[in-house]
Amino acid sequence: MIIIEPRSYQARWSLSWGILLIALITAALFVTLAQRPLSHTDLWGHLAYGRYYEQLGFPQSEPFLTHSTDAPYVATSWLSQWLGYQIHQVGGPTTLQFTYAALVCGVAIVFLLTIKDNTNSLLLSFTGTTWLIWLEYQQLLTIRPQLAGILCFVLFLLMLSHRTLGRLSCLGFAILLIFWTNLHGSFVIAPVTLCLIIAGRSLDVFRNCRRRDVCLRESLTRVCRDKRLQQLCTVVVIMLLSTLINPYGVKLWWEVLTFSQSHNLYDLIEWKPLWKTPKQGTAVLISLVATSGLLLLTRCRLRAARWLPVVVFGVLMLKTSRYLVWWVPLFILAVMPILHLHTRRLFRFRMSQQFSKPFVQLVPGGVFVLLILGTLTIFFTISDRALQTSHPDFLRGTYSRNTPVEASLELNKLFNDLPLDDSAPLIFNTMEWGDWLIWNSDAKLPVFVNSHVPLIEEQAWKDYMSFIRQSDGWKERWQTYHFSAALIQHRRHDRLAKSLENDPEWREVWKDQIAVIYWYQPRPK
Numbered sequence: 001m002i003i004i005e006p007r008s009y010q011a012r013w014s015l016s017w018g019i020l021l022i023a024l025i026t027a028a029l030f031v032t033l034a035q036r037p038l039s040h041t042d043l044w045g046h047l048a049y050g051r052y053y054e055q056l057g058f059p060q061s062e063p064f065l066t067h068s069t070d071a072p073y074v075a076t077s078w079l080s081q082w083l084g085y086q087i088h089q090v091g092g093p094t095t096l097q098f099t100y101a102a103l104v105c106g107v108a109i110v111f112l113l114t115i116k117d118n119t120n121s122l123l124l125s126f127t128g129t130t131w132l133i134w135l136e137y138q139q140l141l142t143i144r145p146q147l148a149g150i151l152c153f154v155l156f157l158l159m160l161s162h163r164t165l166g167r168l169s170c171l172g173f174a175i176l177l178i179f180w181t182n183l184h185g186s187f188v189i190a191p192v193t194l195c196l197i198i199a200g201r202s203l204d205v206f207r208n209c210r211r212r213d214v215c216l217r218e219s220l221t222r223v224c225r226d227k228r229l230q231q232l233c234t235v236v237v238i239m240l241l242s243t244l245i246n247p248y249g250v251k252l253w254w255e256v257l258t259f260s261q262s263h264n265l266y267d268l269i270e271w272k273p274l275w276k277t278p279k280q281g282t283a284v285l286i287s288l289v290a291t292s293g294l295l296l297l298t299r300c301r302l303r304a305a306r307w308l309p310v311v312v313f314g315v316l317m318l319k320t321s322r323y324l325v326w327w328v329p330l331f332i333l334a335v336m337p338i339l340h341l342h343t344r345r346l347f348r349f350r351m352s353q354q355f356s357k358p359f360v361q362l363v364p365g366g367v368f369v370l371l372i373l374g375t376l377t378i379f380f381t382i383s384d385r386a387l388q389t390s391h392p393d394f395l396r397g398t399y400s401r402n403t404p405v406e407a408s409l410e411l412n413k414l415f416n417d418l419p420l421d422d423s424a425p426l427i428f429n430t431m432e433w434g435d436w437l438i439w440n441s442d443a444k445l446p447v448f449v450n451s452h453v454p455l456i457e458e459q460a461w462k463d464y465m466s467f468i469r470q471s472d473g474w475k476e477r478w479q480t481y482h483f484s485a486a487l488i489q490h491r492r493h494d495r496l497a498k499s500l501e502n503d504p505e506w507r508e509v510w511k512d513q514i515a516v517i518y519w520y521q522p523r524p525k
Contacts, residue, residue, distance in 0.1 A: 022112075026105050033101035038093055039142040040403035042451035043084075045435030046077065046145060048443060050085030053078060058247065064438050066426060066446060067460035074248055074255040076185035080145035093398040100143035103151055107140070108133065110154045111329060117161040118333060119340040127339075128332045135283050135328045138270075146325070149184035152176060154329055156190050160197070165231040170238050177242035185256040189326050191239050193309050198232050200304035205229070207304075260320070262454035264461040274321040284317075284324070291335050298342045306334040404433050407487060407515035408440045414485065414509065414519065415445065425484035431464065433487060433515075448481070470495045486518040 045064075052063055058075060062068035075081070087095050108129050115125040133140065140147070159172055180187040202223050209219035223229065246252050265271040274281045295302075313327040399405060411427070426446050429437055434450030449456055449464050456464075463481075466474045486506070490497040491514065500506040500518045510517040 022109075026109060029108065030101045030105050033104050034097050036097065036100070036141075037400045038096055038100075038398055038403075039144075040400040040436060041142065041432045042435050043096075043143055044439035045450050045452055046081045047085050047088055048435065048439045049075065049078075050081035050083070051439075052443070053082050054085055062455045064443055064447070065450065065456060067448065067457045068455050069457055073455075074251060076252065076255055076259070077145035077183065078247065079179070079182035080148050080184060084143075096143060097398060100147070103143065103147045104140055107147075107151050107154055110151065110158050111332075114154060114158040114161055114329075114333065115336050117158070119336050121340055124336055124340055124343075128336050131287070131332055132328055135280070135287065136325060138280060139325050145184040146186065149180065149186035149189075150325060152180040152183065153186070153189060153326060156180075156193075157329055157333060160194075165235055170235060173235050174238050174242045177239045178245050181243045181246050181252070185252075185259065186326070187243055188253070188256055191236055191243075193326070193330070194232060194236050194239065196309040196312055197305050198229060198236070200306070200308035201226070201229055201232065203304040203308070259454060260322075263458060264453040264456055266320070267461070267465055268453065271320050271322055273319060274317040274324060277321050280321060280324060287331070291331075294335070294338060294342060298338055300338055300341060306330075306337075310334050402432075402489070402514060403436060404487065404489075404515045405440075406512055407510065407517060408433075408437055408445075410510045411437070411445060411485065411487060411517060412441055414517070426481060428467070428481070428483045428486040428488075430468075430487070430489050430493060433489070437487070448483075467496060468493055470499065475499075484520050486520075488516050488518070489514060490516040 048064065052059065053075070056063075058078070059073050061070070061073050063073070084096070084099075087099050091098075111132055112125045112129045115128040116122065119125065136150075139150070155176055156173075159169060159176070162169060177187060177190060180190065205223045205226050206219050209222050210216075214222070243253070244250065248255070269277065274284060309330045310327065313323050313330060316323040317327060415425070426448060427437070428448050431449045431451055431453070434447045435452075437445045437447050438450060449461065453461060463474075463477045465471075466477060486500060488497050488500070490511070497516055501508060505520060505522050506518045507521050508516060509519045
């Protein structure tokens with residue numbers, strides 16, 4: 001007769017309800033995100049590039065813009081763009097919505113497990129994951145290759161949280177970096193972060209030796225012989241070699257490292273310094289003030305291995321808020337162990353001891369969550385196919401309200417039906433809509449700009465900004481481009497719309513709630 005102890009029942013019960021809780025929260029988050037309309041901005045440009053790779057291969061220069069730079073075209077996100085196009089081909093826009101939801105849920109789950117490995121507390125894991133979503137919600141609003149980069153980054157942090165980095169871990173880092181390198185240009189963040197961690201770890205070991213009155217020579221010897229440091233250095237070498245497995249080789253590194261030197265980028269709000277982005281800047285300030293108070297209360301010794309990357313990326317945020325994407329996970333992972341220590345001292349018991357038991361077997365729980373997500377994806381995809389058959393306008397709800405669906409159709413019709421005086425026509429369009437026009441017209445409409453602003457000729461971009469801002473001398477620059485038509489978001493750029501409306505050579509031919517189309521009709525000489 002086999003006797004099962006009550007503790008076994010309790011452990012199994014905790015495991016079951018813990019996995020169920022995570023699965024229910026993940027499923028609710030997935031269903032909520034899957035209903036979010038697709039963005040009207042650079043998503044469609046990435047899909048257009050993916051379609052181009054599928055049909056014609058990699059281009060030698062920028063394939064869609066007339067006024068583009070002369071630099072060779074390097075597709076830093078070619079795999080994300082190609083996969084996005086393939087996903088769209090399978091199930092249309094709805095499948096992209098499910099992919100977006102799966103990516104965000106994946107980021108949340110992986111980061112939750114990372115905090116769990118650092119604190120052994122499920123409650124703090126949920127707190128830290130919520131904190132991450134709060135600070136990075138603007139970066140998580142749109143499906144784009146950067147979202148795949150964020151998922152790779154939190155996977156990288158999860159793998160680093162293991163105490164021993166053996167051969168299997170090195171293989172995992174190599175596979176991760178191979179995919180990351182081809183998915184998004186942010187792969188350089190991984191070796192940079194790891195080098196900062198190595199520098200911080202070396203400083204921690206050296207300080208511990210000096211605190212114990214170990215001589216300088218012996219302290220340096222212990223730093224070199226530190227097993228963790230040796231493992232991290234091995235991982236750095238493996239990651240650097242793995243990044244060379246891409247269609248461009250070392251040239252990809254040069255493209256990524258010089259990407260931020262484009263002056264066009266800094267006219268965009270997401271590339272401005274953090275203190276010029278009020279919402280996220282305020283959220284970061286609140287987080288820093290709360291963390292400072294926590295550090296004063298705990299008075300614990302800070303580890304340079306955790307805080308050196310936080311400080312470096314925090315300084316870089318003063319130049320551009322784009323580094324916020326990588327700073328937030330590092331910051332939260334540095335704060336959570338301190339918060340865990342403080343709560344244990346405050347309440348005098350081990351927090352979330354029962355909540356930690358569900359993570360005894362993570363693999364079955366992960367498989368269970370994936371099965372739920374897969375079932376939901378299949379169900380909604382089949383439902384979408386059925387609805388498309390009976391309701392042709394069903395897909396309109398999958399696009400953002402700012403997507404110029406009707407305007408682009410009208411523009412296609414105008415260019416097909418109306419005679420043009422120019423042998424090489426050009427459309428003025430707002431930057432956010434250039435990607436949609438390229439995608440929806442199969443790259444047949446001659447757009448002026450799109451959201452991939454580093455690929456735009458610098459003078460053309462300056463002229464575009466002068467048109468939008470109605471700067472002095474904009475009219476003279478406008479006439480040098482010989483635009484045949486103009487598609488304008490009249491509520492956002494009302495000054496430019498009024499200028500064309502009052503110009504006798506421009507005629508309004510179409511207008512709806514978000515867009516207006518003007519057609520150029522020169523006066524007879």
